Structures are given as structure tokens and as C-alpha cells.
Amino acid sequence: MASAHLAKTVESGSGQLVLIPSKISVPNRPSKLTHRPRLASQLADYSTHQLTLIHGPAGYGKTSLSLDWINQLNHPVAWFSIDSADNEPVRFIAYLTACLQQATQRCPQSLEQVLTANPIHFESHISRLLMELANTDIPVLLVLDDYHWIDNEVIHQGLRFLIKHKPAFLHIVINSRSLPPLGLANLRLHDQLLEIAPDQLAFDEDDAHQFFADRLPFSLTPCQLAPLLQQVEGWPTVLQLIALLSTPDIDSFESWANEVVKGHTYLLDYLAEEVLTQVSPEIKQFLYFSSVLDSMNDYLVKTVTGVENGQAMLEQLEQLGLFITPLDCQRHWYRYHPLFSTFLRHQLGKHYPGQTQTLHQRACAGWQQLGYIHEALTHAIAGENHCALTEILLKHGWSFYQQGQCRILQQALNSIPSATLATNAELTMLGAWVAQNLYQYDDVENLLVQAEQKLPQQMPQPQWQEIQCEFNTIRAQLAMNLGQIKEAQMLAQDALANLPEERRRIRTVALSVLGEASFCQGQLTKAQQMMEEAEQLARLRGASQIALWTLCQQSEIAMAQGYLQKAFNIQDKALQFATEHQVNHLPIMEFIHRVRAQVLFEWHHLDGAEKHSLAGIEILRPQGEHWFLQCYALLAKITLLRGKHTVCADYIQKLQQLMQGDDYHSDWMANAHATMLAYWQATQDMAAIERWQQAAPPLSPATNHFYQCHARNRARAEIYLNQPAKAIDILTSLQQQAVKYRLITDQNRNHICFAQAYWSQDERELALEHLEQALQLATTTGFISSFLLIGKSLIVMLKALKQDYPLADNELQRAERLIKLAQQQRSLNKSITITLDETLIGDILLQADIPELIKSTPLTKREWQVLSLIHSGLSNEQIAGHLEVAPSTIKTHIRSLYQKLNVNHRDEAIDIANKMLRTIQGD
Numbered sequence: 001m002a003s004a005h006l007a008k009t010v011e012s013g014s015g016q017l018v019l020i021p022s023k024i025s026v027p028n029r030p031s032k033l034t035h036r037p038r039l040a041s042q043l044a045d046y047s048t049h050q051l052t053l054i055h056g057p058a059g060y061g062k063t064s065l066s067l068d069w070i071n072q073l074n075h076p077v078a079w080f081s082i083d084s085a086d087n088e089p090v091r092f093i094a095y096l097t098a099c100l101q102q103a104t105q106r107c108p109q110s111l112e113q114v115l116t117a118n119p120i121h122f123e124s125h126i127s128r129l130l131m132e133l134a135n136t137d138i139p140v141l142l143v144l145d146d147y148h149w150i151d152n153e154v155i156h157q158g159l160r161f162l163i164k165h166k167p168a169f170l171h172i173v174i175n176s177r178s179l180p181p182l183g184l185a186n187l188r189l190h191d192q193l194l195e196i197a198p199d200q201l202a203f204d205e206d207d208a209h210q211f212f213a214d215r216l217p218f219s220l221t222p223c224q225l226a227p228l229l230q231q232v233e234g235w236p237t238v239l240q241l242i243a244l245l246s247t248p249d250i251d252s253f254e255s256w257a258n259e260v261v262k263g264h265t266y267l268l269d270y271l272a273e274e275v276l277t278q279v280s281p282e283i284k285q286f287l288y289f290s291s292v293l294d295s296m297n298d299y300l301v302k303t304v305t306g307v308e309n310g311q312a313m314l315e316q317l318e319q320l321g322l323f324i325t326p327l328d329c330q331r332h333w334y335r336y337h338p339l340f341s342t343f344l345r346h347q348l349g350k351h352y353p354g355q356t357q358t359l360h361q362r363a364c365a366g367w368q369q370l371g372y373i374h375e376a377l378t379h380a381i382a383g384e385n386h387c388a389l390t391e392i393l394l395k396h397g398w399s400f401y402q403q404g405q406c407r408i409l410q411q412a413l414n415s416i417p418s419a420t421l422a423t424n425a426e427l428t429m430l431g432a433w434v435a436q437n438l439y440q441y442d443d444v445e446n447l448l449v450q451a452e453q454k455l456p457q458q459m460p461q462p463q464w465q466e467i468q469c470e471f472n473t474i475r476a477q478l479a480m481n482l483g484q485i486k487e488a489q490m491l492a493q494d495a496l497a498n499l500p501e502e503r504r505r506i507r508t509v510a511l512s513v514l515g516e517a518s519f520c521q522g523q524l525t526k527a528q529q530m531m532e533e534a535e536q537l538a539r540l541r542g543a544s545q546i547a548l549w550t551l552c553q554q555s556e557i558a559m560a561q562g563y564l565q566k567a568f569n570i571q572d573k574a575l576q577f578a579t580e581h582q583v584n585h586l587p588i589m590e591f592i593h594r595v596r597a598q599v600l601f602e603w604h605h606l607d608g609a610e611k612h613s614l615a616g617i618e619i620l621r622p623q624g625e626h627w628f629l630q631c632y633a634l635l636a637k638i639t640l641l642r643g644k645h646t647v648c649a650d651y652i653q654k655l656q657q658l659m660q661g662d663d664y665h666s667d668w669m670a671n672a673h674a675t676m677l678a679y680w681q682a683t684q685d686m687a688a689i690e691r692w693q694q695a696a697p698p699l700s701p702a703t704n705h706f707y708q709c710h711a712r713n714r715a716r717a718e719i720y721l722n723q724p725a726k727a728i729d730i731l732t733s734l735q736q737q738a739v740k741y742r743l744i745t746d747q748n749r750n751h752i753c754f755a756q757a758y759w760s761q762d763e764r765e766l767a768l769e770h771l772e773q774a775l776q777l778a779t780t781t782g783f784i785s786s787f788l789l790i791g792k793s794l795i796v797m798l799k800a801l802k803q804d805y806p807l808a809d810n811e812l813q814r815a816e817r818l819i820k821l822a823q824q825q826r827s828l829n830k831s832i833t834i835t836l837d838e839t840l841i842g843d844i845l846l847q848a849d850i851p852e853l854i855k856s857t858p859l860t861k862r863e864w865q866v867l868s869l870i871h872s873g874l875s876n877e878q879i880a881g882h883l884e885v886a887p888s889t890i891k892t893h894i895r896s897l898y899q900k901l902n903v904n905h906r907d908e909a910i911d912i913a914n915k916m917l918r919t920i921q922g923d
């Protein structure tokens, strides 16, 4: 705690020192002091040490920790709050004596002497003091708070003497920002020093959690707390500043915390008052100049600040507790606390305007000299050093790109004026690939067009043609990403025909574009071969982005072929590749996580699917929410199968919002629409389905999985809107194409849709035929979830299938597992959604709680039918029409039915049917 006392020596008329009582009183323990058990247990060991030293930068909680600690102890405490004026030996010894006298009620002579005799001999006075204090066995704690004010060697020497000769009952505690020269190394060596260092003083998550819980009207989750704590590196004063002025709701808390962390004026003022006032002008300038460095060593600080003794300066800053941390055991590398850095940079701008750029340029040269190119590039950007930027990018840009360092590349390229960039083909291509990689498609075309206006005049025609081929390959990839298959194919073919053999990297890209185009056109085998070849070439050239892209494509092809296990294994390869090449952060990794989530979802590994969808979102967070569409669609389907209505509704809303404002690739749209339709069906939102149907995009030839998905969405909408015949028409042509192009996964999905359509049309036999074929294909695909999305009616369909068809063992097992899962599934809509069917009657009769009469006097087949139709909400006339009999016949059936069910009204009959069905439906 910085002393609140005025550092004034008051002398009475007699020349006696008058002591300020509050400097030797233990400060009041603040009521909301956070108890820190981790540190308390360390301090509990104090009596076995000669000295306790609590050291750390300003406001790190040294005083607070001591106050909390002594509050737990039952001992007398001699407390001395030191300030700048106490650097005088006489004054220091007077206060030291007085606080000990006050705590022990002893040594009156020493006090008398020190207050009157002037000058005194420091060490002999301490000897006298110790003699007077002798013969007591009550433990006493002497706390010297803010010892960093002392730099008088006489006082240090006296204190070393005191520490060495102190009696056992006395324990000395020193709180200091700097490391005092009190023989610490020797004490450490003999295990005589109990030391609480800055990294221990910093608040950890437990401390911070308790601290905010005592102060805020809302609680912070670990996810909110951890990043904040990381940014402030546990510095209690900053947390106090955040808590003190925080508003009563969590949203403004976060923005306020953010403001403080970025360098709020209160924090800057605190540091200016508490820290800068205590350092020499040379140190101040060194701090300002070196603040442009995120980490530093002797060479760098010399290069940047111009000092001759860089290492000695760094060690001195550490010794003074100036928010500097060594980064290695040898203490060659250091860094400042990030908030202190912010503060220093602020001061640098204020006191040395115009100097910052020069310092960054020096730092850039320094890092380059040491061979750290990334750091050099950062400073070249900050120093707007165009020459250095161009030089570094031309020399190292592509290797940065291969390592996936697209963000810094983009920053660097953005720092070069666009007119300059356009005259450099290499940098333009680098920029275009970076933008395409970051999904900033508009920027790709802009960069290419600008260069096309300048470059042809700068070089011979053949060279320009070669460059244009490269430009067209980038455009081919872009067209592919935008779903313009023909355009992409044309550009890639042209590039391959005209690019020289030695341009291998770009030829590999063109090959992968052609592979993808083949895939989209239904040529799966050809696509697979091209992608494998492109993968090999990319691996040979160490082109990690292209290698990953081709692996993703291979995984998608395997999925389309129905080989989900193969797709899964390819994804493993991709994940392993990314780890080996340390490119797990690349935007393309979202693709891998997404396809992995799709497979896991199909296999009903919902937790795994969720994990990978969330991982995909995290990877694309810097790109913005637009790119979350696919992962949101997956998460919506997962929550739908889990029966989590509210969460699912949230995701559906997000999908709708994203699609309102943006244009997406057909693949993305089709997946999102499929999810939305499944949700509307589950919630029986027919109006939404109708609206979707009216605005649905037109059908395209379904040569690939996304056009198949799109057409199937149309068929699904027809089924849900009770137009199964229309659905069957769409599905029939869809299935023909799926068979023609060997799209097995789509065939599997189409069969499921067929089954649903025929079932709702009461075409039981055809429905079961398709269901059986779907089950057959599922032995290859491993499908579970696509079946479950049918909802509860899957139960009765599968029971009927089991009864009517001799199923192979593995199909039977899958059918039984599906029935179980469908029964356990929580639906979004709590109503009974399955209908009474003859297949279910056997199951129903086995239930314990059905009316006895049904068991003893079973319903006839007709009566079951009638009960089923009553349950479906049909009137007597409608039932008669449906069964093609006279209304009077239906009345007779109903009378008999009521008798057997022992009921008098229609509602009661419906109620019983509901109960019976619920036992089958589960939920």
C-alpha cells in the first residue's frame, strides 16, 4: 500500500523527533479483503525462517496480504509504514524503535535515546534495542511495509544486522516493490527466506472469483473471468479498478473491463503517480523507448534505445519491481506486463512524439539481425516501413503462407499502398491467396483487377501470360468456392494447359479445382483420383493448405460414395497432418471439423458432433458469424435430436438471420434448409414450411450431394404439407440420378424420404420396401440420425417392417436400436405423433395398464381401425368415407368399441388411445 502519510518530519521546539502515530499503527483491515488460502498456507511456515519477503510491482497486493495474514495470527504486531522521508537513518530507527516499543511495551530507554540523541550509531542502537527486548517469549511480528523507499546503505546495513542477530521471538516481514540488498541470496541458500514473489502475488482464478463475488451483483462465469485475468495477469489493482466503477449488469461490466484493460486514464494516472515519480530520467527514457518491444534482450534494447549496458538495465528494472518478467532462467529475455507496456507506449507518444516509428524501424532491424522474421514483420508494419515490408514479404511471404500465418500477412500487405502492390505480381498473388484463404472473396478480385491494369506494361508478353495463368487459377478456386462449376473448370483447364511444368504449386491448385469440379458433376472416381494426385503433389511441395483442402475433398467424396468410415479415416489423416505442420488454426480446419461432425452426427455420436461443430466455430470466429452457418445447422440438428427445444429454436433463428443478409454456396444453403425443415416438422410449423416452399430455389440436375439435398428438401416439404404424391415424383427422378452417379449416401437418404412419403399415403408395402432398402444401405453408411429425424412414426414403421419382412441380422439389429433410440428421443412437440397400426396391437396388448376388457374381449381389426381414425381426429362421416362403409356401420363399431373400452364419450376413447400409444412412443 503506498503510504497515505505526508512524508514530514516534525521536530518539536526541543529538537526532539515527534512521531506520527498512524505510521506505526497496523492499518485497518479492509472489510472486503479477499482471503487467499493458497498464500496463507505458505506464510504459515514463517517461524522457521529468518525473514519473510513479499515483493512485487506497485499494487500487487503486498500490504493486503500482510493485513489478512496478521489478522489470522494472535500475536502482537509492530507495523512501520515507510515513506520517502524515512530514508534518513535517524528517522528510520526512531520509527523502528517506536513500533517495537508499542507492540511489546518494552525498550523505553532505547526509544528515549533515539528521540533525543542525535546523531546515533545505527548498529549499536539496534544492539541496545535487542538487549532491551530480550527475555520475552511472546512472538512478535515486525512488518516493514513499502521498504522500496529505502536506498540508504546505512539503513540496509543496520537491517542486515538486525536480521542476523534477531531473537527467536521476533519475526521480520518486508513488503517491497524492489528486491532490497539484505543478503537475500545467502538467506535463500540456507532456506532462511520465506519469499512471496510477483507471480505468486498475482490473483489466480480462485482469488479473482472470490474477489468479484464480494463486489459485483452478478456472478462471472469461468469463461468470462479467465480471459480477463489473463489480460491483467492477476494484477489486483486493475481488478479493483474494474470492480470499483463497474455498472450493475454483466454487459456493461465486460465493456468497462475492456476499456480498463486497453488503458483507461485512471490506470494510466495511477501508474504515472505511483511508478514514474520514483524512477530516474534515464530509466524513464529507457522504459519508454523499450516499450515498443514485446520481448527483449540485451541486443534488442541496445539497438532500440541506444543504451550501452542493455542487460544491466533490464536486471535493474527487475530489481526495482518495474513490471518486468524474465522469460528464461538465465534472465536473458524479458517482457513487460502488458498493461504496463500499454502505459509506457502511451507515455512515449506523449513525451517523444514522432519517435515511435523510428523505434519500430530499429526494432525491425534488430529482430531481422537475430533471425526472427515474424517479429521483424510486426515492427515493419508498426513502423510503416515499406521497404522492409516488401523485402520481408518477397523473401518469406510464401513460407508464412504455408504456415497459415495469413492474418499477419494480410496486415503487412494492407500496410503497403495499393498502387505499389499492384505493380508487384508476386505480392499481388500472395495477397489474393491470403484473401481467398480468409474467405474475403471480394478482395481477391479487386487485387487481381488492379494488378492487371499495371503489370502488362511492365514486362514482356510471355512473362505476363504466365502470371495471368496464375491469376486465373486463383479465380478458378474462387469460382469453385462460389459454386460456379463450369467457370472454375474452364479457368483451371486453361491454366493447366498454359502453365509451365515447373510452376508446380499453382498447377497443383488447378488440379484440385478440376477434381472438385468433377466431384460436383458426379464423376466421383475421377474426382477421387485427381484429389489424391493433388494431395501427393501438395505434400511434396509442403503446401499445407492445398494438402488439407484435397483431404477435405476426399473425405466429402468418400461420404458421397457412402463410405463414411473411409471419410472418417481421411479426416484423421487431415487432423494429424494439421498437428504435424502446426496449422490447426487455419480457417480450412473448420472444414475438417465440420465434415467430422457430419459423420459423427450420422452415427448418432452427438457429443462428438457437437464438439467438432463448436471447434469449427472457434476457428472461424475471426472471420465473423457469416461463416458459422454450417456449424450452426449441425448444432441445430444435434439439439433437435436431443429434444432441446429452446436451444434448437435459437440456432434456427440464427440460421434464418444469417441467410437473410447473405449469399451462400448451394451446399451451405441446402444443409441449412434441411435443418430448418426438420425443425418445422418437429414443431408442426406448417406455415413456415409453406413459406419456405414458396420461396425455395429452383431445382438443378442433382449430380452431386448438395443438389440432391436441395431437391430432397423440396420433397420433404411436400410430405410435411401432406402432398406425398408430389414428393414421390421429385424423389423418383432424384433417385434415378443418385443411382446414375453412384451417390450412395443420397440414395440412402432418398429411400428414407420415400418411406415417409409412402407411409403418409397409406402405401404401407411400398413404404416398408424403401425402409428396408434404407436399412440395407445403412450397413455401409452406418446411418442412424437420418432415420431418427423422421420422428416418432419411425417406431411404428420399423415395427411393421420387422413384422412383415425377414430382415438380415445386422438390419434387424439396427432396426431394434433405432426403435429404442426413437422411443428415448425427447420430441420438441409433446403430442402423440404416431398412429395406431395393426403392428402395434400385439405390443399394446402386452402392456399392463390397458383396460382389462380389451384383453379379455379383444377388439376386432375393424374396431382398431375405427379407434385409430377417431384418434386421428376424423368425424364419423369421414371415417365411413375412409373405410368405404355406411355411417350407420361406423356407429355400430363405435358402440361396441365403447363397451369394450368401458367408456361413454369420444374424448375418453381418444384418451385411452393416447395412453396406449404413449407406451409405445416413449418420450
Ligand SMILES: Nc1ncnc2c1ncn2[C@@H]1O[C@H](COP(=O)(O)OP(=O)(O)OP(=O)(O)O)[C@@H](O)[C@H]1O
Residues within 6 Å of the ligand: 001, 002, 032, 033, 034, 035, 036, 056, 057, 058, 059, 060, 061, 062, 063, 064, 065, 068, 146, 177, 211, 236, 237, 240, 274
Ligand atoms: N486480498 C485482497 N483483497 C481485496 N483487494 C485486494 C487484495 N489484494 C489487493 N487488493 C486490491 O489491490 C489494491 C492494491 O493492493 P495493495 O495496496 O495491498 O498492493 P501493494 O502491493 O501493497 O501496493 P504498493 O506497491 O503500492 O505498496 C488494493 O487497494 C485492493 O484494492
